[in-house]
Amino acid sequence: xxxxxxxxxxxxxxxxxxxxxxxxxxxxxxxxxxxxxxxxxxxxxxxxxxxxxxxxxxxxxxxxxxxxxxxxxxxxxxxxxxxxxxxxxxxxxxxxxxxxxxxxxxxxxxxxxxxxxxxxxxxxxxxxxxxxxxxxxxxxxxxxxxxxxxxxxxxxxxxxxxxxxxxxxxxxxxxxxxxxxxxxxxxxxxxxxxxxxxxxxxxxxxxxxxxxxxxxxxxxxxxxxxxxxxxxxxxxxxxxxxxxxxxxxxxxxxxxxxxxxxxxxxxxxxxxxxxxxxxxxxxxxxxxxxxxxxxxxxxxxxxxxxxxxxxxxxxxxxxxxxxxxxxxxxxxxxxxxxxxxxxxxxxxxxxxxxxxxxxxxxxxxxxxxxxxxxxxxxxxxxxxxxxxxxxxxxxxxxxxxxxxxxxxxxxxxxxxxxxxxxxxxxxxxxxxxxxxxxxxxxxxxxxxxxxxxxxxxxxxxxxxxxxxxxxxxxxxxx
Ligand SMILES: Cc1cc2nc3c(=O)[nH]c(=O)nc-3n(C[C@H](O)[C@H](O)[C@H](O)COP(=O)(O)OP(=O)(O)OC[C@H]3O[C@@H](n4cnc5c(N)ncnc54)[C@H](O)[C@@H]3O)c2cc1C
Numbered sequence: 001x002x003x004x005x006x007x008x009x010x011x012x013x014x015x016x017x018x019x020x021x022x023x024x025x026x027x028x029x030x031x032x033x034x035x036x037x038x039x040x041x042x043x044x045x046x047x048x049x050x051x052x053x054x055x056x057x058x059x060x061x062x063x064x065x066x067x068x069x070x071x072x073x074x075x076x077x078x079x080x081x082x083x084x085x086x087x088x089x090x091x092x093x094x095x096x097x098x099x100x101x102x103x104x105x106x107x108x109x110x111x112x113x114x115x116x117x118x119x120x121x122x123x124x125x126x127x128x129x130x131x132x133x134x135x136x137x138x139x140x141x142x143x144x145x146x147x148x149x150x151x152x153x154x155x156x157x158x159x160x161x162x163x164x165x166x167x168x169x170x171x172x173x174x175x176x177x178x179x180x181x182x183x184x185x186x187x188x189x190x191x192x193x194x195x196x197x198x199x200x201x202x203x204x205x206x207x208x209x210x211x212x213x214x215x216x217x218x219x220x221x222x223x224x225x226x227x228x229x230x231x232x233x234x235x236x237x238x239x240x241x242x243x244x245x246x247x248x249x250x251x252x253x254x255x256x257x258x259x260x261x262x263x264x265x266x267x268x269x270x271x272x273x274x275x276x277x278x279x280x281x282x283x284x285x286x287x288x289x290x291x292x293x294x295x296x297x298x299x300x301x302x303x304x305x306x307x308x309x310x311x312x313x314x315x316x317x318x319x320x321x322x323x324x325x326x327x328x329x330x331x332x333x334x335x336x337x338x339x340x341x342x343x344x345x346x347x348x349x350x351x352x353x354x355x356x357x358x359x360x361x362x363x364x365x366x367x368x369x370x371x372x373x374x375x376x377x378x379x380x381x382x383x384x385x386x387x388x389x390x391x392x393x394x395x396x397x398x399x400x401x402x403x404x405x406x407x408x409x410x411x412x413x414x415x416x417x418x419x420x421x422x423x424x425x426x427x428x429x430x431x432x433x434x435x436x437x438x439x440x441x442x443x444x445x446x447x448x449x450x451x452x453x454x455x456x457x458x459x460x461x462x463x464x465x466x467x468x469x470x471x472x473x474x475x476x477x478x
Contacts, residue, residue: 001053002033008045009035019060022226023325023385025394026068026416029076031058035382036080040099040156040200046079047198048162050447053258054090059194061100061128066334067416070191073450081128084200089114093177094206095153100130100199104318107204107294116206119145119240122365124216124325130202135414136191138369138376140241140274140317141207143234146370147338149190153179153203156191160197160443168203188438193452196442204228210276212283215315216298218288219267220244223352223364225295226269227345232293233273234341234372241274242368245314246352248361252323252382254310260361269348269364272314273298273468329384333394335401335419336378339410341368343373350404351379357396361428377410417451424454 005012013034021028032055037043050057056076063070072078084099087107091114096107104118105125111118119141121132133148145151154168154176167186169174179186188196220226226244233242247268251259257475262268273290277283290298301315313319324332337348344366354363363380379401383390395418402422412419424432435453442448446455 001049004049005035006045006051008042009037010382011035016078019063019072019080021071022063022065022068023330024066024416025067025331025383025385025391025398026071026418029072029074031072031074031076032077034078034080036083038083040084040158043079043081043198043200044158044162044164046077047158047447050077051160051162051445054445054447056447057198058228058257059100059198061131062103062124064071064124064127065131065414066332067414068418069135069414069416069449069452076450079198089116090175090177091116093175094208095177096204096206097176098130098202098204100128100202102129103127104129104132108318111206112209114206115209117141117209118204118206120319121441122317122319122321124320125304125318128202130199133202133204134190134199135193137414138367140243142369142376143239143241143367144237144371145205145207145419146373147376148204150370151205152186152190153177153205154186154201155189155203156201157197157199160448165197170203176201179203188442192439195439195452196448198448209418211278212280213276214283214287215273215301216269216273216287217301217304218273218290218294218298219296220269220271221295222268223348224345225261226271226275227348227366229271229293229295230344230366230368230375231341231372233290234368236289236293237371238289239275241272243272243274243364244269244278244348244364245272246348246362246364248363249314249323250311251361252327253313255323257327259359260356269366272301276282276292283293324380324382327382329386331383331385331391331394332380333383333398334378334380335398335405336376336413337402337405337410338369338374338413339405340378341372341375341419343408343410344377347377347405347408347410348379350408351377351401354397354400355379355381355403358400360393376413377405417454 040354053151056073058072059079060070081100085101086103087098103126119139121139125216138147154170156166169178275286348364355362360381365378381394402419
């Protein structure tokens with residue numbers, strides 16, 4: 001296999017240690033080889049070879065998904081896509097056509113040259129836009145434009161047998177400007193974590209930048225107060241983002257290693273409002289509405305920075321939140337969900353309690369999405385990966401969080417394998433059957449990033465068998 005890989009890539013790396021695990025609690029696995037693509041065609045050639053040899057392949061860019069989703073299969077191949085970094089911007093249609101290695105900071109700089117912008121996740125600037133979009137991530141324009149999956153206008157991908165496929169308008173016109181009106185095969189690659197094919201190009205919407213922009217911070221005494229602001233602000237259509245961030249984030253940014261308990265006088269959540277306009281009067285009008293809806297006077301981020309320069313990571317995106325990434329022990333994990341806006345306060349309160357009971361400061365991140373059709377709710381643990389007891393507590397907390405949030409109608413995104421036991425038994429049986437059929441049709445030998453969605457060979461027969469719970473067969477060990 002090694003010689004064949006060298007024939008495709010020119011070299012293989014057996015220095016696999018950096019690719020075994022990630023910063024989460026998920027169990028590391030040791031791949032046999034790491035190969036780095038420099039041309040998209042190599043992806044097809046690799047998949048043809050891997051299918052013939054039945055060797056698993058895990059595509060990876062930065063590996064910062066915080067869900068163990070780029071941890072390879074034991075003995076498999078890691079396909080490093082960081083060097084595929086080309087991008088084209090169709091400025092007239094505000095669409096970028098990007099390769100997997102294109103990063104948030106790279107795309108921001110390229111878009112700005114055309115007066116365009118994209119809005120950011122709180123992700124490190126050197127992570128992949130393409131992988132983030134395929135995982136249905138979100139950022140500072142998701143209140144207006146929805147999650148990143150909604151911004152995808154089509155893909156170029158390689159299937160497990162090496163077949164190249166283009167979806168969206170580009171399938172006919174070569175221009176990736178719209179996802180429809182052909183059958184939406186783009187969705188076959190969204191939310192699948194590389195288990196249906198490896199995407200080598202992604203059409204991605206950009207947005208016109210306004211002349212004036214503001215970021216204000218509103219301290220909210222309680223989660224309930226913050227939720228009320230998000231719920232009332234979302235449908236006004238005046239704000240690009242209303243993002244709530246729990247109190248531990250500020251404490252960590254100020255260098256407090258183990259914050260808590262919270263002082264009762266301290267705000268529980270800070271809401272960051274991001275908005276813009278083409279003239280200053282309109283910007284002023286938006287600020288007035290924000291002030292009227294807010295429980296306290298909005299403070300411009302720049303003023304806050306004068307008082308407290310340590311908060312700079314929150315001021316300008318993309319940003320590297322070093323207090324989450326570069327602390328001793330380096331562990332980071334979360335349960336992120338999309339769900340009902342009207343249960344945001346309850347979800348945040350319940351999730352905070354679960355974290356506090358297990359000794360973690362309750363870091364909540366929440367925002368309304370797509371004009372308020374739904375909300376994102378994420379509960380985050382910062383932990384010491386060197387400590388097995390603390391790592392185990394993270395595992396247990398995440399299962400408890402997923403269970404409680406699913407009860408409230410929230411759906412985990414970037415679903416790690418450790419949460420399959422909570423998600424799969426409650427999925428619609430027909431959905432599960434279809435998921436299995438799609439996976440098996442596109443990857444009959446199961447070589448593509450195995451176990452990201454389990455291979456449920458029994459779902460087809462079980463779901464049509466009355467009186468039995470087909471979900472039971474999906475649980476690990478059953
Ligand atoms: C502190 C922190 C904050 C973050 N905040 C946010 C946030 O606010 N919003 C948000 O959306 N994200 C957030 N993220 C996640 C991060 O943005 C995403 O992980 C990133 O954009 C994806 O890039 P990556 O290089 O890390 O992908 P990887 O982790 O390398 O890959 C992600 C998944 O995609 C698969 N994959 C990779 N390439 C391909 C391909 N070409 N085709 C098919 N499948 C592929 C991988 O196998 C894996 O399953 C945050 C991460 C951190 C560490």
